[in-house]
Amino acid sequence: MCGITGWVDYDRDLTQQRAAAQAMVDTMICRGPDAEGLWLREHVALGHRRLAVIDIEGGTQPMPYEQAGNDVVSLTYSGETYNFRELREQLTSKGHVFQTDSDTEVVLHSYLEWGAGMVDHLNGIYAFAIWDSRTQELLLVRDRMGVKPLFFATVPNGVLFGSEPKAILANGLIKPVVSATGLREVLAFIKTPGESPYEGIREVRPGHLVKVSRSGIEEHRYWELHSEPHTDDLDTTIHTVRELLDDIVTRQLISDVPLCTLLSGGLDSSAITAIAQKALIAQGHDSVRSFAVDFTGQAENFQPDAMRGTPDGPYVHDLAEFAKTNHQDIVLDTADLMDEANRLAVVRARDGLSMGDMDTSLYLLFAAIRKRSTVALSGESADEVFGGYKWFHDKAAVNANTFPWMAMQHGMDGGWQNLLTPALAKQLDLDAYVADRYAQALAEVPRLDGEEPFQARMREVSYLHLTRFVQTLLDRKDRMSMAVGLEVRVPFCDHRLVQYVFNTPWSMKTFDGREKSLLRAATKDVLPESIVQRVKSPYPSTQDPRYHQALEDAAGKLLATGDSPIFDVIAPDALRKLAEVPAGHDQGARMGLDMALNLHTWLTDYKVTVAV
Structure with missing residues (x-):
């Protein structure tokens, strides 16, 4: 994984703009701590920061291709192409000659062979830009599920782009302005494909490519979920899921640097860890390294709630012992979670509002893992x-006329609409915005003729999760991991698996009367019975009452100063009321405090103008 950025301007000589281009590259140091590159020509600047994972010596970037001393194409690339070895053989048979062992060069030659049609040949997680000197055109490409981020902004006579908005903002042509739409996206916790919080900055949508030329910008979708009848019986379906998982995990174990897995003790991460362990041992390698997050006093403080019925620790150790992984717990303390430098680092990694301790703990977990490994496999998206x-x-959430996760929040959203100033709440009308975005998403769902109503509704629910909800989690995982130079791979986002399971009937997905029946059946042979039977539990959050108290203290100090830019957004009296809720009595209040403090950090540190 790496950080990419660049600038195209058809009316300016960018060879004279090295300082501005370098400033963009410098924002990506955390994503690529190993090396940097800047490729300048009259109308284009391509920048790169490298995290070396495959072909440590040979994969330097940006990577140009020349003929007779003349520029042909140049590539700045972030991600992994898991089928690069097969593609390399195919391209070699067509006469292509390679100078390195990197997947980057395979992507470059894939473009030379197939042009933009190369995207149909790639299996992986990636975001990259190709400048074609022959046509003076730029091609921006993002992977099918949107695992790797890629943002762009139209400017006079060209475009700016980067792995993160901070790279674009560093250029100076785009200012950190958040419009009403951007604020709605932030406060409603919606991640609409293509949107960003910043005015003028857009995100390349998953499964899309963007072509930039002198005549303008064109967007094209090259992949999308499609609906088709599922003809496999249950046994065949279970077998196919396992075959796919074995192939996916084995492909994603390719690395020239230390690799590990993220283990929570749930079905998803345990299945990935167990399959990875089995594959590595079969290849004659050492046991896989696994890491889990825990919190000081979590065993003593844990109380079941609507989302989490059991602590992770016992299940983590069950899997580690059963699969014989090389395991280590990373234990975090409240002081670490409330440390101002850590919280600021998370907001900067996010380029915006953080999800509180769940983001900070993930950042600290990844920072600790990075001292031991460079690549990690995750159970995200299962x-x-x-x-x-x-x-x-x-039933009520499924049938609600909104996103199902919003119909079942149990007050865990922090009550943002109650925190907003009355005038802003009326202007933003978050309920109407969510309704509009929900209708937009429903209109995209690929229908299947003759499908009975309940199955059709569950297809809608699945589509909403695969194109909306998952984007929030993938963005979070990418930002927190790349902020410390850790590459996280997500096997469950392989498009072959996603497409296959999308079309399996809901009755198969729940054939044993429980959640994730297909995954459980497909992987139960490599899991201890405790995990096979465990009920879904989300990523953990600290239950230390000192954390809530620390948030209240910080909110009190903010209210005492009275000059924070957040008071243009939220009402001081509402925040004061939230800060008076006894620690540990209201999870929603704690989350609201956390979000308010992070909003203050973001607006202040980025000098954001809220234009509503």
């Missing part, structure tokens, strides 16, 4: 693919 969340199985 719930979206296989139907794991509680609201998939709640």
Whole structure:
């Protein structure tokens, strides 16, 4: 994984703009701590920061291709192409000659062979830009599920782009302005494909490419979920899921640097860890390294709630012992979670509002893992693919005329609409905005003729998760991991698996009367019985009452100063009331405090103008 950025201007000589281009590259140091590159020509600047994972010596970037001393194409690339070895053989048979062993060069030659049609040949997670000197055109490409981020902004006579908005903002042509739409996206916790919080900055949508030329910008979708009848019986379906998982995990174990897995003790991460362990041992390698997050006093403080019925620790150790992984717990303390430098680092990694201690703990977990490994495999996205969340199985949430996860929040959203100033709440009308975005998403769902109503509705619910909900989690995982130079791979986002399971009937996905029946059946042979039977539990959050108290103290100090830019957004009296809720008595209040403090950090540190 790496950080990419660049600038195209058809009316300016960018060879004279090295300082501005370098400033953009410098924002990506955390994503690529190993090396940097800047490729300048008259109308284009391509920048790169590298995290070396495959072909440590040979994969330097940006990577140009020349003929007879003349520029042909140049590539700045972030991600992994898991089928690069097969593609390399195919391209070699067509006469292509390679100078390195990197997947980057394979992507470059794929473009030389197939042009933009190269995207149909790639299996992986990636975001990259190709400048074609022959046509003076730029091609921006993002992977099918949107695992790797890629943002762009139209400017006079060209475009700016980067792995993160901070790279674009560093250029100076785009200012950190948040419009009403951007604020709605932030406060409603919606991640609409293509949107960003910043005015003028857009995100390349998953499965899309963007072509920039002198005549303008064109967007094209090259992949999308499609609906088709599922003809496999249950046994065949279970077998196919396992075959796919074995192939996916084995491909994603390719690395020239230390690799590990993220283990929570749930079905998803345990299945990935166990399959990875089995594959590595079969290849004659050492046991896989696994890491889990825990909190000081979590065993003593843990109280079941609507989302989490059991602590992770016992299940983590069950899997580690059963699969014989090389395991280590990373234990975090409240002081770490409230440390101002850590919280600021998270907001900067996010380029915006953080999700509180769940973001900070993930950042600290990844920072600790990075001292031991460079690549990690994650169980992220299995719930979206296989139907794991509680609201998939709640009749009222499924039938609600909104996003199912919003119909079943249990007050865990921090009550943002109650925190907003009355005038802003009326202007933003978050309920109407959510309704509009929900209708937009429903209109995209690929229908299947003759499908009975309940199955058709569950297809809608699955689509909403695979194109909306998962984007929030993938963005969070990418930002927190790349902020410390850790590459996280997500096997459950392989498009072959996503497409196959999307079309399996809901009755198959729940054939044993539980969530994620297909995944459980496909992997139970490599899991201890405790994990096979465990009920879904989300990423953990500290239950230390000192954390809530620390948030209240920080909010009190903010209210005492009275000059924070957040008071243009939220009402001081509402925040004061929230800060008076006894610590540990209201999870929603704690989350609201956390979000308010992070909003203050973001607006202040980025000098954001809220234009509403």
